[in-house]
Amino acid sequence: MADELKKGLEGVLVAESELSFIDGDAGQLIYRGYSIDDLARQASYEEVVYLLWHGELPEEGDLAEFSDAMSTERALADGMYDLVRELADADEEPMAAMRTIASNLSAYDPDRDADPTDREANLRKGRRLTAKLPTALAAFSRLREGDEPVAPREDLSHAANFLYMLNDEEPDDVLAETFDMALVLHADHGLNASTFSAMVTASTLADLHSAITSAVGTLSGSLHGGANQDVMEMLKEVDESGKEARQWVDDALDRGRRVPGFGHRVYNVKDPRARILSEKSKALGEAGDMKWYDYSVGIEEYLGEEKGLAPNVDFYSASTYYQMGIPVDIYTPIFAVSRVGGWVAHVLEQYEDNRLIRPRARYVGDRDLDFTPVEER
Ligand SMILES: CC(=O)SCCNC(=O)CCNC(=O)[C@H](O)C(C)(C)COP(=O)(O)OP(=O)(O)OC[C@H]1O[C@@H](n2cnc3c(N)ncnc32)[C@H](O)[C@@H]1OP(=O)(O)O
Numbered sequence: 001m002a003d004e005l006k007k008g009l010e011g012v013l014v015a016e017s018e019l020s021f022i023d024g025d026a027g028q029l030i031y032r033g034y035s036i037d038d039l040a041r042q043a044s045y046e047e048v049v050y051l052l053w054h055g056e057l058p059e060e061g062d063l064a065e066f067s068d069a070m071s072t073e074r075a076l077a078d079g080m081y082d083l084v085r086e087l088a089d090a091d092e093e094p095m096a097a098m099r100t101i102a103s104n105l106s107a108y109d110p111d112r113d114a115d116p117t118d119r120e121a122n123l124r125k126g127r128r129l130t131a132k133l134p135t136a137l138a139a140f141s142r143l144r145e146g147d148e149p150v151a152p153r154e155d156l157s158h159a160a161n162f163l164y165m166l167n168d169e170e171p172d173d174v175l176a177e178t179f180d181m182a183l184v185l186h187a188d189h190g191l192n193a194s195t196f197s198a199m200v201t202a203s204t205l206a207d208l209h210s211a212i213t214s215a216v217g218t219l220s221g222s223l224h225g226g227a228n229q230d231v232m233e234m235l236k237e238v239d240e241s242g243k244e245a246r247q248w249v250d251d252a253l254d255r256g257r258r259v260p261g262f263g264h265r266v267y268n269v270k271d272p273r274a275r276i277l278s279e280k281s282k283a284l285g286e287a288g289d290m291k292w293y294d295y296s297v298g299i300e301e302y303l304g305e306e307k308g309l310a311p312n313v314d315f316y317s318a319s320t321y322y323q324m325g326i327p328v329d330i331y332t333p334i335f336a337v338s339r340v341g342g343w344v345a346h347v348l349e350q351y352e353d354n355r356l357i358r359p360r361a362r363y364v365g366d367r368d369l370d371f372t373p374v375e376e377r
C-alpha cells in the first residue's frame with residue numbers, strides 16, 4: 001500500500017477540511033455546508049469570504065464591519081503603483097504580473113514580521129491581499145492600454161469597485177451582480193492544484209504572502225485557471241473559422257487538441273458552477289449577441305455526445321466575461337482575485353493543524369554507477 005503510485009495524487013486524501021465539499025458524480029459543490037446555488041444567487045463575495053474565514057455566515061452588522069474593513073484596505077502604496085507601472089511597461093504577462101504583485105504586497109504589509117501562524121495577523125494580511133489584488137490588477141490592465149489607474153472607491157461593493165476601477169465607470173446593476181456571482185463561484189474548490197500549492201508552502205511555516213504567491217503561479221497554467229483565457233481564444237477561433245462549432249471542435253480533436261474548459265479531475269458531470277455561469281452567458285447574449293453563447297452550447301453538446309466530456313467552471317466564465325467587455329488576458333487574474341479568499345482560508349486551516357507536506361517519488365533512476373572524474377569522461 002505504501003508503495004502504491006498515485007500519479008497526479010488522484011483520489012489521495014491528504015487533509016481534513018471544513019471549507020468545501022464536492023460531489024463529482026452529483027455535480028454538487030458546497031462551501032461550509034451551503035450549496036453553491038444558494039450562495040451564488042443570494043450571497044455577496046464579501047459574505048462568502050467571511051463564511052470561509054470565520055466558519056459561519058455573518059449577521060448584518062458583522063458583514064458591514066467586515067466589508068468596511070476590507071474596503072478601507074483597497075488603496076495601494078505609491079511603491080506598489082510604481083511596481084505595477086513597471087510591469088505594465090515591460091508588457092509582463094498578466095498572471096506573472098499578479099504573482100509578482102502578490103509577493104511584493106508583503107513589503108508594505110504592517111503585519112509582515114508577525115509569526116507566520118498568527119491567526120489574527122493572517123486574517124488582516126488576508127484582508128489586505130483580497131482588497132488590494134483587484135486594485136493592482138485594474139491598474140495594470142489600464143496602464144497597459146496607456147490609461148492612468150483609477151483610485152478605488154470605498155462606497156462600492158468588492159465586485160462593483162473592481163469594474164469601476166477597470167473601466168473608470170460605475171457598472172450597472174446587471175454587470176455588478178454578474179461579476180459578484182462569478183467571484184462567489186470561483187472562491188473555493190477543495191484541494192485544487194493552486195490551493196494545494198498554497199498549503200504545501202504554508203506547511204513549511206512559510207508566511208501567507210509566500211503561500212499566495214505559490215498559488216497564483218500554480219493557477220496560471222492552462223490545465224487549471226489559465227483555461228478560461230484559452231476558452232475565449234478558442235471561441236474566437238471558431239468565430240473566425242466560419243465553421244459550425246461542432247465541426248470546428250471535431251476538427252480540433254482530430255488534430256489532437258485538448259478542448260479548454262472541459263474535463264475535470266473531480267467532476268464526472270457538468271460542473272455546477274458552469275451550470276450557473278451558462279445562465280449568465282445566455283442572459284448577456286439575449287441582451288446583445290447570442291453567438292458566443294451559441295458557439296459554447298454547440299461545443300458542449302458535441303463533446304458531451306461524442307466524448308462524454310462536460311464543461312468545467314472555466315468554460316462559461318469566458319463568454320460571460322467577454323460579453324461584459326473584460327479584456328481576455330485578465331480572465332485568469334480575475335480568477336485569482338476571487339480564489340485568494342479560498343487560498344487564505346485553506347492556509348489558515350493548514351497552520352491550525354500543521355504537518356509538513358512531503359510526499360515521495362518512486363526512484364526509477366540508476367544505482368551503483370562508477371564515478372569517472374570530469375577530465376576522463
Ligand atoms: C479551474 C480548473 O482548474 S478546471 C480545469 C481547467 N482546465 C481545463 O479546462 C483544461 C482541459 N482539461 C484537461 O486538460 C483535463 O480535463 C484536466 C487537466 C482538467 C483534468 O485532468 P485529469 O483528471 O488528469 O484527466 P486526464 O488528463 O487524465 O484525462 C482523462 C481522459 O479524458 C480526456 N480529456 C480530458 N479532458 C479533455 C479535454 N479538455 N479535451 C479532450 N480530451 C480530454 C483525456 O485525453 C484522457 O483521455 P485518455 O484517457 O484517452 O487519454
Ligand SMILES: O=C([O-])CC(=O)C(=O)O
Nearest residue numbers: 188189191192193265313
Ligand atoms: O478543483 C479543481 O481541480 C479545479 C477547479 O475546478 C477549481 O480550482 O476551481
